[in-house]
Amino acid sequence: MNIELAQVSRWYGNVVAVNDVTMTIGPGVTGLLGPNGAGKSTLLHMMAGFLAPSGGTVTLDGTRIWQNHEIYRSIGLVPEREAVYGFLTGWQFVLSSARLHRLPNPDDAARKALAMVEMEGAKDRRIETYSKGMRQRVKVAAALVHDPQVLLLDEPFNGMDPRQRLHLMELIREMGTAGKTILFSSHILEEVERVAQQIEVLVAGRHAASGDFREIRRRMTDRPHLFRVRSSDDRRLASALIADASSGSVSLTEAGLEVRAVDFRRFTWLLPRVARDAGVRVWQVSPADEDLESVFSYLINRSG
C-alpha cells in the first residue's frame, strides 16, 4: 500500500511546521530523517490520521486518511509517547488491541505479536513495572497484532538498549522484505541507514532530500567539508594546498589552517602528498563541521 502526500503543509498559527511536502511512501522500509523540531512528528501524525493537513492531501491508496477510522484496519501506529495503560499487563494490553480490531482469534494474534517482540516472558506483569524499552516493545506488539499492511513508528528506537534496538531493527527489516509499507522517524542517520532502503530527509518542515541510503550518504559526503589542519609549517602547507582545485579556500588562523575542501575524496588523497612534497609534518586533521545539524543545513540550502 502507498501513503501519498501531495503538497502537504501544516501550520500552527503563524508557525509553519510542515511546508509543502510531496512524497510517496511505498512498500519496504522508509526512514524519515531530520533533526529535532524538523516536523517529523507532525508529518507522521498526518499520515496516521491524528492531524488534519492545513493544505494538501494525505491519502492511503487514494483514500483520505483524516477522519476515516477505517484506515486503521490497514495501519498500525506506534506513537512516541510511552504512556500506556499501566494497570494492564502486557498480555491484557495486546489482547485488548486484538479485540478492538475484532480479530477472529484474538488470543492467537496477541500471542503471536508478543512473540514477535520477544515479550512472552514478561507478558503477565503490569505495564507500569516495565522499563522504557519493554513498553516500547509492547506498544509495537499492540500495533502489529492485526498484521497491518502499513506500520508507522515515531522514534521507535528511543530508550531501547542496543540488543532491543537490534532486534526491532531486524523485525522492521523482515516486515519490509515481506512487502509491508513501513515508515519510522529518527534523528540519527546511522539508525536510519541500517534499516531503511529509502530515506526521506526533513529539515525545518521542508522535504530536503530523498533517496536510498547510498544517495543520501553521497550527498552528505559530496559537500564542501571544513577541515582544521595543524602542521609544522602552516604557511607553507597553505600555499601548497591552494594550488590544487580540490581545496576551495584556505585560511590561516591562530588554531591552524582552515581548509574548505570542495572535493572530499580528492582532498583526503591530496593532503598527505602535498605535505610530503613540501616537507611539512602534519600533526592534526580534524573535521570542523561533521555534526548532523550542519549536514542537514547544507542539504536544505541546496534543495531550497
Add this chain to the structure above:
Amino acid sequence: MNGVIAGISYRALLGRRRIWLLVLLPVVLLALAVLLRVIGADGERATVELMRTFAIGIMLPLLGLIAGTGVIAPEIDDGTVIHLLAKPISRPVIAQTKFLVAASVVALFATVPTFLAAYLLIGLESGVASGFALAALVGGVAYAAVFMLLGVVTRHAVTIGIAYAVIWEGLVGNLVPGARRFSVQQWAQTVADQVSSSFFLSTEIALGFAATALFVVTVGAVVWAGLRLRSFSLTGDE
C-alpha cells in the same frame, strides 16, 4: 457500546485511587443522615433539605465531575487514548461507551446512597426517598454527559467543571430565579418533586421542560463529544 473499551474504562476509573473520591461523598451523605437521626432532627423537612442541598446540590455534580472527566480526560492528557482511537471503531461509539461507563458509575454511587440516606431518616414517607433517588439518577446521567464532553473539549476540564458546579449550579442556579431554568440540579429536583408528595419540596419548572432539557443536554453532549473525538489531533510538540 464497545465492551473492550468499557472494560478498560471501568478499570481506569474504579481500579485506581479515584474510587476513594467516588466513595467519599456518598459516605459523607450517609454520615450526615445518621447524624441528623442521632440528634433527632430527622423530620421530613430536614430530610428534604439534606437531599436538596447536599445530595443533589453538592454530591451529584461532584460525582458527575469525577466520573465524567475521569473516563476520558486523564487518557487524553497522557496520550493513552491513542490506543483506543487508532482502531477501526467509529469515534462516536467510543464517546458513547465512555458516557455509559461514567453514567453507570454516577448512577450507582449517587442513586443508591441518596435513597438510603432519605430512607434512614424518614423511611418511604411522602415518596421523598424514591423521588430524590430518581432525581439523582437522571441528574447524574446528565452531569456525566456534560462533564465527559468537557473532558474531550478542554484540557482544563476539572477546573472549569468545578467552577461550573460551584458558581453556576451552586450560586446562580439557587439564587437567580431566571437561571434556574438552565440548571441540571433544578431539572433533577423537578423530577423529584413529581414523584414526591412532600409539602417541603416545591419547584417552579414544568416537568415537561425539565425532562426535555435533561434529555437534550445528555444526548447533545454525547453527540458533540463524538464529533470532537472525530477531529482528535495530536499537536506537534516534538
